[in-house]
Amino acid sequence: MPPEQDDALAGAVRAAFRFLLIAVGAVLAVWSVSGIRQVQPGEQAVVLRGGAAVRSRTRPGLVLALPAPLERVLVLPAAERQLAATVAWRPVAALPSDQPGLHPRRDGSYLVVGDGAVLHATAQVQWSVSEPQLHALAVAAPAAALERVVRAAVAATCAGMRLDELLYGGLDRAQQAARGAAQQRCDRQGLGVTIHRIELALALPGRAEQAFAQAQSAGAEASTQVAQGETSARQVLQEANREADRLRQAATAAAGEAVARARIDTDPIAAQLDVGLGAGTVDRLASDGLASALESCGRVLVVPAGDGASLLLPAVRPGAR
Secondary structure, three states, rough: OOOHHHHHHHHHHHHHHHHHHHOOOHHHHHHOOOOEEOOOOEEEEEEEEOOOOEEOOOOOEEOOOOOOOOEEEEEEEOOOEEEEEEEEOOOOOOOOOOOOOHHHHOOOOOOEOOOEEEEEEEEEEEEEEOHHHHHHHHOEEEEHHHHHHHHHHHHHHHOOOOOHHHHHHHHHHHHHHHHHHHHHHHHHHOOEEEEEEEEEEEEOOHHHHHHHHHHHHHHHHHHHHHHHHHHHHHHHHHHHHHHHHHHHHHHHHHHHHHHHHHHHHHHHHHHHHHHOOOOOOHHHHHHOOHHHHHHHEEEEEEEEOOOEEEEEEEOOOOOOO
8 A cells, every 4th residue: 555545544543533532522521511400499409329319409509410320410399389289089071871879980989988978079289399308219200109198198087077077167177187197198108298288179979969968958957946946945934934933923922911911910919918918928928838928827817809809818816916
C-alpha cells in the first residue's frame, strides 16, 4: 500500500477515534448530571439508592444525586398540597330491571351497615404526603394502597352504626370515625400520608329507598301519636290535680265553717261556766278531769239551759261562804 494511502487511513482512524472520544465524553457528561433535579414549588423529592431512601428535600431547589442506576430521584407532592381521591360503593351505570330485590351485578356494589341494611356510598378523601421517605418506600402503587385503606376504614365504621344514624344526624360522627380509622391503618402500614378529611355521600339503592321512606313515614306517624297521647295524659293529670285542689279547698273551708259554728254554739256555755265556776274552770276541767272538778264542787246543781242542754253548776257547800 502506498505511503499516501497509509497516511490517509491513519488520519481517518485518528479522526474517528477523536469523534468517538468526544461522543463518549458528551454521553458521560450528560449521564453524570442526569441525577440533578429541580424541585418546583408544591413538590418534594426523595433520593433513593439501592432501594433505600438516603435523603429528601421538602422545599424548592436543586437536588444533587448520582446518575441512574446508582441513585434515583423521586418527586412527590409537597406536604402542604392536599390531594383528592374517590372511593365508591355504587353502580357506575345502573341497569334498569323489573326484577324485585337487590342484586350487586345489576345495582352495583353495596356497603353493609350495622343493622344489616345496604347503602351505595362515595367517599371523597383529602390527603397529603407528610413523610416523603416512608411514602417513597411504602408501596409501588400508593394510590391503590390508600384506596384499600379507606375502603376498609369506611366499611368498618359503617358496620358499627345503624342505617338511621348514618342517614339522619350521625353522618359527621361517621366521617370523623372513618378518618381516624383510616389514619391509624396508614400509620401501621407506613404509607407516610396524612388523611385530612373523608366526606361520605350515602344513598339507598333504588329498590330499597321507597320501602325505607315508608318505614320512616310510619315511624314519624307513630311518634306523633305517642306525643299526642302524652299531651292528653298531661292534660288529664293537670285537670285531676286542679279538681283535687278544689275539693281540698272546699273541705278546708267546710271544716273551718264547722269549727266556727261549734265555737259560736259553745262560747255562751263556756262563758256561763266561767261565771258560775270562776274564771279558768273550763280549762281546769280539761286539764284536771271532770271527776276531780266535780269533787271539788261538793254538790252539783243541774240548771236547764234550753235546747235539751243542761248546765252543771257547783252548789254552795255547807259552811262555805
